[in-house]
Amino acid sequence: SVNPGFYNWNVAFVLYCDGMIHIGETNETRSYKNHTLYFRGGENTRSTLNYLVQKMGLKEPEIVIIGGGSAGGIATYHWMNKVYNGSFWNTSKTKIYGFPDSGFFMDYPTYAGPNYM
Numbered sequence: 001s002v003n004p005g006f007y008n009w010n011v012a013f014v015l016y017c018d019g020m021i022h023i024g025e026t027n028e029t030r031s032y033k034n035h036t037l038y039f040r041g042g043e044n045t046r047s048t049l050n051y052l053v054q055k056m057g058l059k060e061p062e063i064v065i066i067g068g069g070s071a072g073g074i075a076t077y078h079w080m081n082k083v084y085n086g087s088f089w090n091t092s093k094t095k096i097y098g099f100p101d102s103g104f105f106m107d108y109p110t111y112a113g114p115n116y117m
Contacts, residue, residue: 010052010056010058010061012048012052014044014045014048016041016044016045016071016072016075017041018037018038018039018040018041018044019039019041020039020040020041020042021041021071021072021074021075021078022041022042022044022045022071022072022075022078022079023041023042023074023075023078024039024040024041024042024043025040025042025043026039026040027040045075045079046082049083049088050088053088053089059089060089060090060093060094061089061094062094062095063094063095063096063097064083064089064094064095064096064097065097065098065099066079066080066083066096066097066098066099067098067099067100067101068100068101068103069101069102069103070101070102070103071103072100072101072103073100073101073102073103074100074103075103076098076099076100076103077098077100077103080096080098083096084096
């Protein structure tokens with residue numbers, strides 16, 4: 001009764017560890033100091049969302065909120081398109097909201113010269 005809109009949530013916090021902002025999509029590996037590196041952040045995120053739908057009972061949520069800060073903000077823009085096109089939830093039944101926080105980067109000259117960040 002105190003906060004009816006926000007009392008009954010499921011939260012999935014999706015970490016990324018490959019530096020590819022939840023978007024990496026390559027089957028090629030890289031080697032660094034005798035370690036094999038994989039850049040498959042897109043597949044990790046897609047698998048997590050599929051797991052939530054198929055195994056965690058989130059097939060028909062009323063609302064889905066996607067958000068993140070910095071790199072997660074960029075990923076929010078990317079995944080909003082994929083989620084909204086019906087890849088995971090029927091968007092005629094589920095409201096989809098995106099809340100990117102500081103995930104938009106402007107092209108501007110670096111302090112070192114004309115190269116752009």
